[in-house]
Amino acid sequence: MYKVEIEKLNYFAIGIGKIDGKIIFIPKTLKGDIVLVKIVKENKNYLEGRVVEYIKKIKRVGHCPYSDICGGCPLIDMNYDDQLELKKEEIKDLFKRNLGLDIRLNDVLHDEQYHYRNKITLHVKNNKLGYYQEKSNNLVEIDKCVIAKKEINEEIDNLKKLIKKYDIKDIIIRCHDKKLLSITGNVPKQVLLDAFLFCDNIYLNNVPIKDGYITDNILGNTFRISLHSFFQVNTKVCSKIFDKVISYIANKDYKKVLDLYCGTGIISIIIAKYVGEVVGVEVVRDAVEDACYNKKINNVSNVSFICDKVENRIDEFKNIDLTIIDPPRSGLDKKSVKTILEMNTKDIIYISCNPITLVRDLKELSNKYNVEDIFIADMFPNTYHVESICFLKAK
Ligand SMILES: C[S@@+](CC[C@H](N)C(=O)[O-])C[C@H]1O[C@@H](n2cnc3c(N)ncnc32)[C@H](O)[C@@H]1O
Known part of the structure; x- marks a missing residue:
């Protein structure tokens, strides 16, 4: 058994300490805890441990009786400001380590800590x-x-x-x-x-x-949501994100915009009045049906939707001014990255719910694009998930 002080948490909210200089990952700990641990696995470069006893347990603030066993909200015991700071530091660290970029991040967009999931x-x-x-x-x-x-x-x-x-x-x-x-x-x-x-x-x-x-209503537009259609789980934070996305788009005079992975058409519809035309691509038929319905009820005419996989249709598009990418956690597939690079779209807005695949894709895209701006949002308080939004410009 070893006594370990938790120095920080990693991206998955697992505590990190050291035993004789070697890193050990210990779940269910917070920065500042001192614990007695049992090593459960020895890997070449790091150890994995389990808490046997808390020698010093820093104050937990969570209000969930299941937090120890459920695992869905590994940060719930942490003060909310510290959660936001942790997410900020993780993103900075990921960009530095993977892309060599020292990014500046303003305050994390956020809203209620509890009772947000729809x-x-x-x-x-x-x-x-x-x-x-x-x-x-x-x-x-x-x-x-x-x-x-x-x-x-x-x-x-x-x-x-x-x-x-x-x-x-x-x-x-x-x-x-x-x-x-x-x-x-x-x-x-x-x-x-x-x-x-x-x-x-x-x-x-x-x-x-x-x-x-x-x-639901986002920035004054109404969106129908069917059982199998994707919809952002935190409507309030989602509105804040899209409000900021509009600030990247308004007054830019984009003529042709692609909205890849468009879901129920939210982004296409809210940006329609600022651009010439938008084409959205989405694989789930119910979501595309919702998107077409949403276009009608919001009186938008310069938007169209294609129901297919992005990778099946991406090479059909030419002369695109702005490509918006909001993929699932797996990020972009190889073909889509390659085609986006060949398409010579002027600007890109990449919205990501998984920073690991985001930096992987940005590494490829950085052959032709610079990250001009980035902000993050806490769409999923108390969990380790974080939403990142990057504005890229052709070099
Ligand atoms: C993160 S959601 C974004 C949805 C939308 N932008 C929004 O904010 O509501 C990702 C969407 O991509 C769709 N999707 C997943 N894989 C896809 C693929 N290969 N091609 C097209 N759409 C895909 C999912 O059904 C989902 O609607």
């Missing part, structure tokens, strides 16, 4: 309802979730009663102007309709049994 997915196992522990299928039973919107938590009691009587597997709840509920399992349709009077849109095994779309 969507949760719950599972059922052995008559218990909860989340899967991170990276496993072990169920952590919950009564409420402190990062989910309060209106989502209000449905949990009802769901607990339901799973005792019926064979239910998975549950999705989305909450925007109204609530959407999706249940996978074996339960009579009428039971759901009677039990969830406050849900306006209900699906049973992916089939709508109570019609009615949910919508």
Whole structure:
């Protein structure tokens, strides 16, 4: 057993200390903790450890009873200002180590620390309802979730009663102007309709049994959201991000803009009035249908959407002034990076929810582009995730 002081946290919110000069990673610790650890794995350049005892435990501020076992919010015990500072330092460090860039970051855009998530997915196992522990299928039973919107938590009691009587597997709840509920399992349709009077849109095994779309509002525009369409989980922070993205675009006179990975068309629609024309590309059909509907209800005419994979269509575009890239966590595929480099788009805005793939892609793009500006936003408080937005200009 070794006594270790935690010097800092890494990108995945795992504590880092040293034993005889060798780095050791210790989960469930915070900077300043002094712990007795057991080494659980020895790698060539680093060790992995497990806390046996806290000799000095710095004050935890979190309000979640499941934080130790759930794993979804590894930073929840940390003071919120320190969380923001940690995310800032991590991004600076990643840019320095991978791109050799000393970036300046202003304050992290943020909003509420708790009750921000507009969507949760719950599972059922052995008559218990909860989340899967991170990276496993072990169920952590919950009564409420402190990062989910309060209106989502209000449905949990009802769901607990339901799973005792019926064979239910998975549950999705989305909450925007109204609530959407999706249940996978074996339960009579009428039971759901009677039990969830406050849900306006209900699906049973992916089939709508109570019609009615949910919508949200971003910067004065209304967006319809279907069950399988992607929508940013934190609407308030998302609005702040897109407001800042507009400041990169307004007064630039971009004629042709590409919005890659466009989801329900949010970015295309909010920037439409500042540019000549926008083409959005998105693979999920329901999201593209939402995008086309959203274009109509927001009275936008200079936007069109293509339903396909970006990598299948990227080489069709010529004379693009601005390419907006907002990919999933995996980032850009090799073909898309290569084609974007050949397309000679003047400017690029890269919005990323995974800084590891962001710096990987920026390394390639830096052959032709400079990072002119960057800001980060805390879309996912209490988790290690961070949203980064980069404005790139052709060299
Ligand atoms: C991070 S979301 C961004 C959505 C949108 N920009 C927004 O802010 O709502 C990524 C989107 O990419 C879509 N997607 C994932 N892989 C794709 C691919 N290979 N080609 C096109 N779209 C893809 C997902 O369905 C999702 O809607």
